[in-house]
Amino acid sequence: MSLVIGEISYTNILPIFYYVNREELIQRGCSFVPKVPSELNRAMKAGTVDIGGISSFAYAENKDDYKLLPNLSVSSPKSVGSIFLFSKVPIHKLDNKVVALTSSSATSVNLLKIILGSFLELNVDYVTMDPDYNKMIQQHDACLLIGDDAIRTCWAQKEDIYRYDLGKLWNDQTGYPMTYAVVAARSESLLKNERLVSDLYEQMVKSKGRSKRDHYKGMITSIQRQLGGSATFWHHYFAGLNHDLSARHIEGLLRYYDYAYNMGLIDSPVNNLSLWQGATDWKSV
Structure with a gap:
């Protein structure tokens, strides 16, 4: 088994990945590929990346080939700050x-x-x-x-x-939150690696929850070493983000897709999101 995991190379998605046990997953055949969103979008479409964070817009362009992992996103209720x-x-x-x-x-x-x-x-x-x-x-x-x-x-x-x-x-x-990125998987990758994807998904949801419970402290210290900025700035920044994919997020995303279709930015309408049904419910973690 092998699984190529695309990771958006921006701090906004870091809570989903920060506490993932990379060493264990690599030993099990996973590899992590950091890229900016547009590069990950192309890699997912080409099949060189199996699963990971991609632009919400890219999901709309490839909705028949992808499944979304529930309850994971990069969103903002109001101001996004980046x-x-x-x-x-x-x-x-x-x-x-x-x-x-x-x-x-x-x-x-x-x-x-x-x-x-x-x-x-x-x-x-x-x-x-x-x-x-x-x-x-x-x-x-x-x-x-x-x-x-x-x-x-x-x-x-x-x-x-x-x-x-x-x-x-x-x-x-x-009046809706805006969802900029989702965590998607190629449908054939899910069929081949369902157990591994399930374990990765569990770790992602736990990482998101732990990051929030810890008020992003350890993560912010790491970010400061790489990018600078004050702890106050980064705490305020992450307070304005959200990493869920609730019913309200989905409503807002479908509204975005409606605008995109009406303006000719996507070729076909998106009336619903295809969520992966193999995921264990980790919402309470």
Whole structure:
């Protein structure tokens, strides 16, 4: 048995993975592959990654081939704190302007298109670039950054740039939480490795619960060594995130898919989510 596990290389998904027993899982044939969301999306579609965190948007594009692991996601009830539009002008003045999109994202890129095109009814042109804030903002009117790239940019941001949190903009318009990433598995991988996936799933849910019970303390210390930032900043950041996939999350995600389909961002409607039925119920852990 072997299982290739894709791990989004941003801090926002870390609570799901932090306390997973990697050594044990590696001995059992697992391997962990850290990549930004757009790279994991492509690897899952190609079959080189079996299971892991992917963009919610990528699930919609491949819904017939994937199953979602219940009760796991990267979401925010309101502000997300790491997905930002940086703009030289107020957001409502971006009509007929050019916005640079990070090449690292799928969900957030299309969420921005929904916000600007559907919510604000603006006509905006887009270009996709590597996530380099200085180049993006110098060459264009606004730019979208996600994850740790967005966090580091906020720390160094100049005062004359407007900043908009996409989680807040989504919630202000819809009242729903926004789910940026889900934990998905290729259907054939589940058939071949159901016991191993079940054990991995148990560890992920336990890791999520332990991280929250510990108030993310050990995890934050590790993050500070790698990225810097104060403990206060990181505690506030994780307090604004959520890693569940409740009925309310699913309602919000289906609303997002409705907007995406109506704007022609996905080819077919998504009316429900296909959840893996082999999962043991670890909600109370």
